[in-house]
Structures are given as C-alpha cells and as structure tokens.
Amino acid sequence: xxxxxxxxxxxxxxxxxxxxxxxxxPDRVPVMCxxxxxxxxxxxxxxxxxxxxxxxxxxxWISAMVEFQPDVCDDPxxxxxxxxxxxxxxxxxxxxxxxxxxxxxxxxxxxxxYMKADEYDxxxxxxxxxxxRRYWPRIFGSLRTFENLFSIPGLYSYAGFxxxxxxxxxxxAKAVEDLMAAAREAKRMLAGSAEYGEKMRxxxxxxxxxxMAHAPFDVISDFLRGTVGAMLDMYRLPDxxxxxxxxxxxxxxxxxxxxxxxxxxxxxxxxHKGIDSFMSPDQFKTFYWPTLRRLILAFIDEGLTPxxxxxxxxxxxxxxxxxxxxxxxxYMFEATNIFKAKEILGDVVxxxxxxxxxxxxxxxxxxxxxxxxxLIDVVGKGGGFIMDASTNLDDAKPxxxxxxxxxxxxYGRYA
Amino acid sequence: xxxxxxxxxxxxEEKTALALVKERIDAGQDPLAIxxxxxxxxxxxxxxxxxxxxxxxxLMLAGEIFKQVADMLSPxxxxxxxxxxxxxxxGTVKGDIHDIGKNLVVTLLKAANxxxxxxxxxxxxxxxxxxxxxxxxxxxxxxxxxTVAFDSMKExxxxxxxxxLRPQVKVMIGGGPITQDTVAYARADAxxxxxxxxxxxxxxxxKEVAK
Numbered sequence: 001x002x003x004x005x006x007x008x009x010x011x012x013x014x015x016x017x018x019x020x021x022x023x024x025x026p027d028r029v030p031v032m033c034x035x036x037x038x039x040x041x042x043x044x045x046x047x048x049x050x051x052x053x054x055x056x057x058x059x060x061w062i063s064a065m066v067e068f069q070p071d072v073c074d075d076p077x078x079x080x081x082x083x084x085x086x087x088x089x090x091x092x093x094x095x096x097x098x099x100x101x102x103x104x105x106x107x108x109x110x111x112x113x114y115m116k117a118d119e120y121d122x123x124x125x126x127x128x129x130x131x132x133r134r135y136w137p138r139i140f141g142s143l144r145t146f147e148n149l150f151s152i153p154g155l156y157s158y159a160g161f162x163x164x165x166x167x168x169x170x171x172x173a174k175a176v177e178d179l180m181a182a183a184r185e186a187k188r189m190l191a192g193s194a195e196y197g198e199k200m201r202x203x204x205x206x207x208x209x210x211x212m213a214h215a216p217f218d219v220i221s222d223f224l225r226g227t228v229g230a231m232l233d234m235y236r237l238p239d240x241x242x243x244x245x246x247x248x249x250x251x252x253x254x255x256x257x258x259x260x261x262x263x264x265x266x267x268x269x270x271x272h273k274g275i276d277s278f279m280s281p282d283q284f285k286t287f288y289w290p291t292l293r294r295l296i297l298a299f300i301d302e303g304l305t306p307x308x309x310x311x312x313x314x315x316x317x318x319x320x321x322x323x324x325x326x327x328x329x330x331y332m333f334e335a336t337n338i339f340k341a342k343e344i345l346g347d348v349v350x351x352x353x354x355x356x357x358x359x360x361x362x363x364x365x366x367x368x369x370x371x372x373x374x375l376i377d378v379v380g381k382g383g384g385f386i387m388d389a390s391t392n393l394d395d396a397k398p399x400x401x402x403x404x405x406x407x408x409x410x411y412g413r414y415a
Numbered sequence: 416x417x418x419x420x421x422x423x424x425x426x427x428e429e430k431t432a433l434a435l436v437k438e439r440i441d442a443g444q445d446p447l448a449i450x451x452x453x454x455x456x457x458x459x460x461x462x463x464x465x466x467x468x469x470x471x472x473x474l475m476l477a478g479e480i481f482k483q484v485a486d487m488l489s490p491x492x493x494x495x496x497x498x499x500x501x502x503x504x505x506g507t508v509k510g511d512i513h514d515i516g517k518n519l520v521v522t523l524l525k526a527a528n529x530x531x532x533x534x535x536x537x538x539x540x541x542x543x544x545x546x547x548x549x550x551x552x553x554x555x556x557x558x559x560x561x562t563v564a565f566d567s568m569k570e571x572x573x574x575x576x577x578x579x580l581r582p583q584v585k586v587m588i589g590g591g592p593i594t595q596d597t598v599a600y601a602r603a604d605a606x607x608x609x610x611x612x613x614x615x616x617x618x619x620x621x622k623e624v625a626k
Contacts (some may be wrong), residue, residue, distance in 0.1 A: 033569060042516070095512060100512075101510070105510055105561075108512050108513070108561070110512065228475050228479075228515065228516050228518075231475045232469070232476060232479055235427070235429070236429070277609070278472060278474065279471070279472045280469075280470045282472070283470070283472060312591075347436060357562065357592070358562070358592065358594060358596065362600075394562070394563070395563060403449070
C-alpha cells in the first residue's frame with residue numbers, strides 16, 4: 001500500500017468535509033466531535049490538569065486524536081487551558097476544577113444579572129464604557145476597581161490631565177498588574193493552541209474551528225442579563241432588548257471574522273436560549289432569529305462556514321431556520337429530531353450529529369453502532385451529513401466512542 | 416370566583432394583574448380570596464403550558480407576577496394564611512450549580528400553595544437528609560443539568576436509605592439530561608420533563624399521603 005503523505009491526508013479530510021458541506025457525497029461520512037474533557041479522562045489526567053498543565057494537556061489531546069482519528073482535531077487550549085488566566089482575573093462567571101468544583105468535573109457557569117434591567121440605556125449609549133466600568137468589575141474580581149475609572153472621553157486634551165491622578169491608587173496598580181499577568185497567560189494559551197495545531201497538521205488533522213461567535217440574544221441572556229432577566233425583558237422591555245441585540249451584532253461579526261485571519265474558515269456558533277421549550281415561535285422570530293440569521297449570512301458572504309450548534313430540542317424551528325443559502329453551512333443537532341431535520345433541511349444545509357451522549361455513556365458498542373447505522377442510512381443518504389455525538393463528550397465510554405468512529409468509517413462509505 | 420384577576424394572571428397581563436390586586440387590597444377584600452384567585456390563575460398558566468400554548472419564558476413571567484402578588488399580600492396574610500397543601504424539599508444535587516430549572520419548580524410549587532424548602536445548588540446528600548428529617552416533608556425534588564450529577568442523585572438516594580427515610584419520602588428528579596433511565600439508575604420514584612410536571616407529581620403524591 002502506498003503511504004499517504006500528510007499533505008494528501010489533510011487535503012483528503014478537507015475535501016471530505018467540504019463535500020458534505022456542499023451537500024455532495026464525499027468518499028465516506030466525515031466523523032468528528034467536540035471532545036470536551038474526554039481526552040483528559042482518556043489519558044488519565046484530571047480535568048484540573050487540562051486547565052493548568054501545558055504538557056499533560058498537549059499529550060492527552062494528541063493521544064486521543066491519534067487514537068480516534070477524527071476528520072478534524074479538537075483544540076483544548078482555547079477552550080480548556082485557562083485556569084491560571086481565570087485565577088489572575090478572579091473570574092466570577094465560572095467555577096472550575098480546584099475552584100469550587102472537584103478536580104474531575106467540568107467548569108460550570110455561574111449565572112447572574114451581571115447587567116441590571118435598568119442598565120440597558122447605559123449599555124446602549126456606550127457599550128464599551130459599560131463593559132469597562134460596570135461589567136468587567138462585576139465579572140473579574142481583580143478589576144473591581146475599574147468601576148472607579150473616570151469617564152474616558154473626558155480626557156481629550158491637556159484639560160483632562162487632572163483625571164489621571166485618580167488612577168494612582170494601590171488597587172488600580174494591582175488591577176493593572178493582574179491584567180498584564182492575565183495577558184501573559186492568554187499568550188501562553190494561544191501559543192499552546194498554535195503548537196498543538198502545528199503538531200496536529202503534521203499528523204494530518206485539520207483544525208476544527210477558526211473562531212467562535214454567539215447568537216446576539218444569547219450574549220444578553222447567558223452573560224449580561226441572565227436567562228430569567230432576558231426572558232422577562234421580552235415582555236417588559238422589548239424595544240430595549242431588541243436594540244441591545246442589534247448593538248451586539250457587529251461585535252459577534254468581528255469575533256467570527258477572526259477565522260479569516262487565522263485561515264481556519266470554520267466558525268463555531270453554539271446556541272442556547274432559542275430552543276423550543278424556552279421561547280414561543282413569535283419570540284424566536286422577533287428576538288432570536290433575525291440577528292442570528294444575519295450573522296450566518298454575513299459569515300457565508302465572507303467565505304466562512306458557520307457550524308451552528310442547535311443545542312437542546314429545536315424541532316419546531318426546522319422550517320424557519322432553513323432560510324439560508326444552500327450548501328454553505330452546517331447545522332449541528334443535539335436533541336432535535338435529526339431525521340425530521342433531514343426531511344426538511346436536507347436540501348439546504350449539512351447536518352451534523354447526534355449519537356446521544358446517554359447512549360455513549362450507558363449503552364454498549366452494539367447500541368452505538370445500531371444508532372449510527374440508522375443515522376448513516378437516513379441522514380447520510382445522498383451526502384450532506386457529518387457523524388458526531390449529540391453534545392460534548394466529557395464522560396462518554398471510550399469503547400462506545402471507538403465504535404462510533406470505526407463503524408462510521410466502514411459502513412459510512414459512499415459507493 | 417372573580418374572573419378578571421384569574422384571567423389577568425393566566426393571560427400574563429402583569430400590570431393589570433398587579434393593579435387589580437392592589438385595588439382589591441385597598442378595597443379591603445379578604446387577602447386569602449385574592450391569593451386564591453391568583454393561585455387559580457397560575458393553575459390556568461400551568462394548563463396552557465401543558466397544552467404547549469405557553470413556553471418557559473411565559474412560566475418565568477407568570478412566576479414573577481405571582482411573586483409580586485405574594486409580596487403584596489404577605490403582610491396581610493400573617494396568621495390567617497391557609498394551610499399549605501404540603502411540604503416539599505428541593506435542591507440541585509452535589510457537584511452541579513445550575514438552578515434555572517430548579518428555581519422555576521420552586522416558584523410553581525409555591526404558587527400551588529406548597530411550603531418549599533429550597534436548599535439551593537451543589538447540595539450534599541447529608542443536607543437533604545437533615546432538612547427532610549427536620550421538616551417531615553414527604554416529597555423531595557432533586558435537580559441536575561450535568562450527566563455527572565447522576566451519581567450525586569444516586570448518592571443522595573443512598574443517604575436517604577441509610578437514614579431510614581426512604582419508605583416515607585417520595586423522590587422526584589428533573590433537569591435537562593434526565594430520562595426514565597436516570598430514575599432507575601438513581602432509584603428515584605419519578606421524573607418530571609418540565610417544571611409543571613413537578614407540581615403534578617406533588618399533587619398526586621400529597622393526595623396519596625392524605626389517604
């Protein structure tokens with residue numbers, strides 16, 4: 001057998017994915033995952049290690065990718081390796097291994113009203129000022145004193161020099177020191193990501209995503225107002241909420257366009273609060289979908305491929321969300337009826353998913369193969385399908401995952 | 416029974432509902448009757464949710480309206496309050512700090528006239544045992560969003576067993592990834608797919624206890 005060169009392998013994998021995205025039949029069904037903390041467990045290191053230990057993390061992820069041979073690799077650095085960064089910032093929105101969570105549990109998000117209902121006007125009139133002097137001090141304990149910063153536009157010439165004196169406090173000095181230390185940790189995180197990406201390329205694995213962007217509504221509901229706050233705002237402050245969603249749109253666009261700079265043209269878009277159970281179809285059409293759709297279209301226009309992760313069950317949204325250009329995006333489904341999705345969206349968008357995590361956790365390899373067979377037969381028919389678990393793998397059983405990968409590579413061949 | 420207040424609540428007309436409550440308090444109406452009308456309104460909300468007419472966003476708003484009504488009425492209900500329908504202990508299990516679903520269940524149970532012991536998040540098994548013993552509550556609700564918390568549910572059930580509480584306490588579980596398999600795994604009594612289901616389960620169980 002002729003040994004495939006690394007370049008050939010990379011091209012083969014890229015072509016396989018791009019064929020699926022373009023709704024053509026590739027040589028076989030591509031298979032890939034959001035690995036979560038699974039590689040840590042698989043390599044016998046703790047989740048805490050994966051957030052703090054550069055070498056252990058590097059090795060754990062490389063060995064998991066080599067073992068399972070996904071069509072794209074999963075980068076732990078930008079999504080896991082930031083324990084020290086969180087510490088330096090005293091980040092309040094997470095509890096993580098060693099900081100409020102045992103060493104072998106994933107980090108968890110601490111929801112709160114980080115922005116109050118009566119602060120919309122402040123946010124709308126000057127989002128940067130709001131983030132710097134109100135939001136950052138609340139989510140980064142180390143930057144608490146930023147709430148005492150003077151209003152930035154006030155320093156526009158020599159006339160404002162006096163304001164600088166207010167910066168000369170021990171608290172501000174410490175905050176700046178912590179911020180610089182966090183900046184160095186961020187550099188290390190990116191260096192890890194770059195080194196890992198290069199090593200992976202040498203092994204023939206393309207990177208999975210070049211950037212990430214949230215749905216504008218989720219930025220409000222996940223991070224600023226909290227779920228309950230944002231839901232109530234739909235009734236009580238609909239105009240302000242809509243303006244805020246518009247306000248956030250260009251920032252998410254910029255985040256996603258980062259993928260063009262690093263040349264990995266896939267943008268990850270995980271979605272949260274637009275699912276069937278959370279909001280009514282009218283609310284979805286009003287508050288959630290318009291800016292999200294515009295974002296998807298803008299990325300496509302820029303030559304990027306949005307990988308939109310519809311978490312939870314979004315079966316009732318299927319008709320509506322098909323209103324995007326054909327063959328230019330990937331919809332990842334968790335609990336949505338994926339077979340119905342194929343029926344409704346099969347001619348529009350590449351579908352990725354959704355071997356249930358419960359099956360990967362508690363089922364047998366035969367159960368997994370049975371489900372994969374159905375996926376390949378039905379959703380994989382005619383192309384436009386990528387095999388994946390339903391969500392991030394954290395605690396899947398390795399033998400079940402192995403079954404998913406191997407079965408897909410054998411049975412998922414197109415004639 | 417007065418329909419206007421019930422309708423305002425069940426139609427989620429926040430301002431109208433609150434204005435009506437205030438009007439009736441000022442007119443010297445029986446606070447218990449006002450509360451009852453609002454509880455009836457919440458039952459309608461629950462029904463509309465079960466009929467898929469309402470969504471979680473609507474339940475959150477309904478809960479918020481009801482909370483405000485309860486705050487307005489509470490100074491006037493001291494000493495005259497009706498007996499709660501029953502006691503329920505509830506919390507998000509150890510290792511999990513998610514509370515949106517749990518909070519919604521708490522609000523709906525309170526609106527359905529239950530006395531609720533809300534233990535918060537990341538609750539160790541022993542804490543459930545303590546509060547169940549102190550309160551004598553016949554029902555406990557365990558919440559989780561993470562699959563890793565299934566083991567905490569199992570441990571909590573084991574702790575109830577060890578404390579000899581299991582025969583007299585019904586256990587309901589709920590949260591995103593919970594399925595009927597989790598009920599068997601944790602050895603609970605039942606699961607609820609949503610917050611309204613928790614109220615239905617409690618109503619059913621409290622009736623059985625009363626028999």
